[in-house]
Amino acid sequence: MVQNVVIIGAGPAGLLLAHYLLRRGNYHIDIYERRPDPRLTSLFSGRTFPLSLQERGRKALRVIVGLEEAIAAQSVFCQGTIIYRKQGKTRRVPRKIPILTLDRNRLVAILLEQLTKTYSPNQVKVNFNCECIQVDGTAKTVTLKPEGKDSFTAHYQLLVGADGARSSIREYLVKNTGLPCSQQYVPDSYKSVFLSRCNLSAGVELEANKIHAWSLNNNIRTLMVPQPGNQLNGVILFKDQNNPLEGLSTKEEVKAFFQENFPTFGQLMSLEEAETLLKRPVARVLTVRCDRFHEGDSVLLIGDAAHAVSPSIGQGCNSSLEDVLILGQLLEQYGDDWGRVLPKFSEQRVPDAHALQELSDYTFPRQKLLLVEFFFRLKVRRLLHQWFTSWVDPFVFDLVIDTDLPYSQVLDLHQGWINKVKRSINEN
Known part of the structure; x- marks a missing residue:
């Protein structure tokens, strides 16, 4: 019997889940996304991030x-990160195991292309510019509003909220089923930045296989990540009440700000990008903590809708995709019996999601001396792990990045460091 699944949100988690379900052969899937189709818009036109x-x-x-x-x-x-400073030595943090970097919208476009190429419209339909405005859990229906058109109702056997940190499905569960959930903005806001990796006339060419970062003393930072075609996509981060671009009014002022504060990046910024950056909206990151990720046998939350975290250790997308992997394993184990799969998913995933929030908030210190200690611990642990692999675990950052050890186990192994960083933040 074919099961009808409605997925709200066509981000990485929702699209990968569609791949997983359709390969099992007994699902029809409708996906609804409030944003436009990323395949039809410029990568640089909207809010995105590496x-x-x-x-x-x-x-x-x-x-x-x-x-x-x-x-x-x-x-x-x-294969590593280069951290620049206006004064002082540039720091290199190498990686033995490379990480794969790309823009979020590019990842979504590839997942979409592969999905629509592999499956017919009779199996999966993806609807863009279409917002979920109401859920009726008793009737198992959702009301959807396409842009510029009348609303309509869709029936589901399983409803999946993969609609991000501001999830309408999670909001329905909180209001109507008593789902315990807390939300909080991280202290930093950001704007997306797009640069060329090379400016040969100025003699600047950044390494193609390194992430490039620059920090100022007032908690203003830039992070630029290499993309195909000599492109760098990244963000400028700042405290919510301390937007350094707010007082600037011209593209020349924006470029001058970067040339003064992030000299290398300033030489790579075009006046066109400076003008666009001025107009780009400021984005804030909302974190989400829920005590369960399901309701009964028919509603599921995955990805940021269930456990949005600070991007500081780059686990938002990775943990969202891992949700789908674990769901796939449970479907295999329980033969697509959602009445058993959903509670088991919450039971297995909630402790890891709560641990990931701790790791994301407190792995990287803000205090200068603790930051020095962080890099020292990272270097020493790498050496000791290389010499005594069976006896010494990697430091917390490498354990999160290079392994698939459950987040709760990573936290247990490095609770002392996390507590130390937490105390330093609370003292300030």
């Missing part, structure tokens, strides 16, 4: 034949 895919996320992609390869073909493999 992603790094590590072992957790890539392991989930490998389940679908050819998917990881299709994504890798439009990505860059990075």
